């Protein structure tokens with residue numbers, strides 16, 4: 001119940017639909033139990049007492065009740081559906097919003113397929129209970145109580161004897177729920193595992209095919225599929241064990257009713273109409289109670305789904321605007337790190353240790369070092385994707401946390417080694433960070449990123465729709481669109497994380513020339529493995545194992561005897577010299 005309480009604010013605003021649906025359900029229940037009552041009157045008061053003149057009225061009454069029941073059922077179901085659909089509409093929106101604001105830390109370990117299944121299958125499981133299960137639970141309660149009430153009214157002794165086996169039925173249903181709830185949770189988890197596998201397989205299809213791992217992948221999928229099948233079979237086994245037993249208990253009740261009820265009729269203690277009415281009423285108790293398994297099942301599924309949805313909704317958003325955070329349209333881009341250290345999780349080694357440097361507005365800072373030396377981590381802190389464990393990170397003389405996240409993100413443009421392109425038009429991809437950008441601005445950004453010419457050669461130019469993840473374009477072309485996207489935002493801090501590694505030397509030179517113009521007035525951080533990309537940087541930070549080991553411009557660093565930078569330079573240029581020597 002705790003889960004439903006926690007999710008209450010999603011469905012409670014629509015309680016009016018629910019209440020009306022229940023009021024109509026009440027009417028449906030009333031009309032349903034009226035049948036056996038009319039039947040009893042027909043047998044005892046019309047047929048046995050030979051009041052045949054009543055027959056047209058009884059028939060008319062039956063017809064009227066059937067019509068009214070039909071109308072009530074229609075509106076009850078319609079309003080119930082509306083209640084569930086409106087509630088999960090809000091829930092889905094809230095989940096999606098949560099996904100937008102969850103920190104990177106969460107996504108480091110999250111699995112896309114699992115999240116997808118939460119947003120689809122789990123939301124659907126919850127809706128089904130709201131639309132259907134909830135009302136069924138109430139229907140069950142009302143039908144059983146009303147039927148029992150009528151039975152006790154007609155013949156308390158027959159009611160007692162007939163319902164004697166009911167406690168067994170209730171205990172069985174309870175046992176069933178205890179087993180079936182964890183089983184359903186497992187099914188949901190297994191389904192999420194399977195969708196994750198499918199999603200990863202599709203995303204990594206190039207790797208799978210290039211390494212001929214199709215069979216291996218089928219094997220891995222087979223495991224997940226088998227697990228899902230086994231979990232379902234296990235759950236079906238629980239059903240098939242419990243259901244015949246529940247049915248048996250129901251039929252014992254009927255046998256007892258016919259035996260003892262028949263005896264009472266023969267002895268003249270009750271009228272035959274009462275026995276006939278009991279025969280209908282008992283099924284209004286047994287059927288819903290047996291259905292309790294199914295209702296409990298939707299309830300268990302909804303509980304399990306609700307739990308998984310709450311896991312996402314309650315995930316802490318550790319990086320948030322602090323109260324009174326400053327919103328600024330434009331920052332100058334003065335970045336300074338003072339003794340900053342950072343580790344991604346408690347168990348891991350620090351990714352950055354005592355990092356200190358100053359980047360004045362408009363300056364270009366190069367970051368170089370072996371893989372894993374912490375280059376990207378520095379930029380992840382500047383964008384505030386993560387927060388440092390210690391030290392201070394200032395932007396324009398104020399702590400980065402003094403600004404709203406929006407201010408920081410609006411003022412930083414990031415081009416990654418492999419940027420993500422959305423399956424929409426080229427134009428939309430370029431103006432993604434600034435949707436209001438004019439066509440001139442988009443074209444200007446593309447020209448600066450050396451993308452305009454190839455875009456014009458696409459079938460629909462800027463209106464060409466790209467495939468998922470920018471399919472249909474070469475790596476370098478995708479990268480140039482991503483660079484245009486960053487330029488279009490007009491950020492005061494530009495981060496180029498190995499941004500030109502996917503383009504050829506000639507294009508790199510062109511983009512860099514364009515960058516030099518674009519970089520004017522912006523603080524730029526260039527992460528590069530090639531020294532050629534850093535020649536024009538005002539300052540280069542050489543990183544090793546999370547520490548800055550050297551600092552200076554290209555020439556200063558080259559002059560350091562036995563320096564890290566010099567070693568990288570020699571490694572990169574040795575081949576060239578060797579080649580030139582051999583070519584002579």
Ligand SMILES: Nc1ncnc2c1ncn2[C@@H]1O[C@H](COP(=O)(O)OP(=O)(O)OP(=O)(O)O)[C@@H](O)[C@H]1O
Nearest residue numbers: 108344345351369370371372373374375376377378
């Ligand atoms: N999201 C993360 N979660 C946990 N550890 C991480 C994460 N990102 C980076 N690390 C670790 O932090 C250290 C620094 O990584 P970082 O990505 O900053 O290096 P890098 O110099 O940019 O490397 P590369 O040149 O390969 O991109 C590495 O040891 C890496 O394993």
